[in-house]
Amino acid sequence: RYVAGSEGSGSVGGGGEELLPCRSLALTARPLTGLLWTLLVLFLWYCYRVGSDPPGSGKLKGGSMRSSMSRSSSHVEVEPIGGAAAAKASAAIGLEAGEEEEGAENYLAPVLSCALFPAQAAAGSRKLYVALQEYAKRYSWAGMGRIHKGLRHQVNERSSIQKPHLFCLPDVPSVPFFPRDAHRHDIELLEANSPIILSEFQAVYQRGIETKLGWTCQGPKGQAVFPLYNAGVCVAANCRSCPCTYRALLSLRTFIGSNSLGSAGFWLLGPGASLGGAYGPTNTRLRCHLGLLTPLQCELVVGGEPQCWSEGHCLLVDDSFLHIISHNGTSEDGPRVIFSIDLWHPNVAAAERQALDYIFAPEQ
Numbered sequence: 001r002y003v004a005g006s007e008g009s010g011s012v013g014g015g016g017e018e019l020l021p022c023r024s025l026a027l028t029a030r031p032l033t034g035l036l037w038t039l040l041v042l043f044l045w046y047c048y049r050v051g052s053d054p055p056g057s058g059k060l061k062g063g064s065m066r067s068s069m070s071r072s073s074s075h076v077e078v079e080p081i082g083g084a085a086a087a088k089a090s091a092a093i094g095l096e097a098g099e100e101e102e103g104a105e106n107y108l109a110p111v112l113s114c115a116l117f118p119a120q121a122a123a124g125s126r127k128l129y130v131a132l133q134e135y136a137k138r139y140s141w142a143g144m145g146r147i148h149k150g151l152r153h154q155v156n157e158r159s160s161i162q163k164p165h166l167f168c169l170p171d172v173p174s175v176p177f178f179p180r181d182a183h184r185h186d187i188e189l190l191e192a193n194s195p196i197i198l199s200e201f202q203a204v205y206q207r208g209i210e211t212k213l214g215w216t217c218q219g220p221k222g223q224a225v226f227p228l229y230n231a232g233v234c235v236a237a238n239c240r241s242c243p244c245t246y247r248a249l250l251s252l253r254t255f256i257g258s259n260s261l262g263s264a265g266f267w268l269l270g271p272g273a274s275l276g277g278a279y280g281p282t283n284t285r286l287r288c289h290l291g292l293l294t295p296l297q298c299e300l301v302v303g304g305e306p307q308c309w310s311e312g313h314c315l316l317v318d319d320s321f322l323h324i325i326s327h328n329g330t331s332e333d334g335p336r337v338i339f340s341i342d343l344w345h346p347n348v349a350a351a352e353r354q355a356l357d358y359i360f361a362p363e364q
Helices: 002-052 063-080 081-112 121-136 144-152 180-192 194-206 234-239 243-250 351-361
Strands: 225-230 264-269 276-279 286-295 298-302 305-307 313-316 323-327 337-346
Touching: 121 144, 121 351, 144 351, 180 194, 180 286, 180 313, 180 337, 194 234, 194 243, 194 264, 194 286, 194 337, 225 234, 225 243, 234 243, 298 313
Parallel strands: none
Antiparallel strands: 225 264, 264 337, 276 323, 286 313, 286 337, 298 305, 298 323
């Protein structure tokens, strides 16, 4: 029992002597861990400062006199050695900066100055250009490149087949007749409502064609118009006479109803009448013709391409081309009647449409 006790005590004592190094290691590990945490925090703080300082600020914010003296001395020493390379680099940088400043001036010049507008331009084009400048100052110049080019370079030597007399938007692909896919939604909506549109026209037509009843007679050749929109202005009395037609008109996605380039209404052409050699005001729109009453002897020639109307169906026409309309029938055939609506050209962007609404704002 004594031996066991001695062995036990010896083992305990021996064990205590063996545990002393472990305790010392544990005591020394605590300051080591604290030091590691301190270094980690300092590293993270350094990374934060380096990331938050703007580029090149480290050179300007050197705190010690020694660093500033070393920078100045290095500047004095390096300049004679690499003077040629530095001169080339500075020249390249100056050229690049000059190009950027020149580009910025060219970008803002149409907005800030009227001096760049051609002196030989017509007064009407100059007025439209001033309106474009006002729009750019109020909203944005982004996306106005084609409109700016079109106003400053109104070329009179266009081909005789297409010559819009008011405004021509450059780089717009055009053909005399456009396919239905260009405005499928609006065409299908108009054709679906063609019976009610025809019935409302017949009710208006039976009351008589008189100016006091809302009609506008154009020329002595039997042409008359019952407008719902005239140069971007709603004719309220006529719209009340055709409520279903008016609602269908407002349901169109691309109807030009906010500027003077857009109109909508019933166009009537009597037998024996013809309209020849006319150009539309702009190539930014397409004129949609919904046939209501179309005798067989009626014909539409746009850009040298003949076409006939069909009752209940639409034609998409670019009327900036030279177009001729004729009704070669007799009085028994009756008048030719179409519902004409001006739609945006599909290649005119949304920003350009907004700018044209501002430039060609209707005169109330």
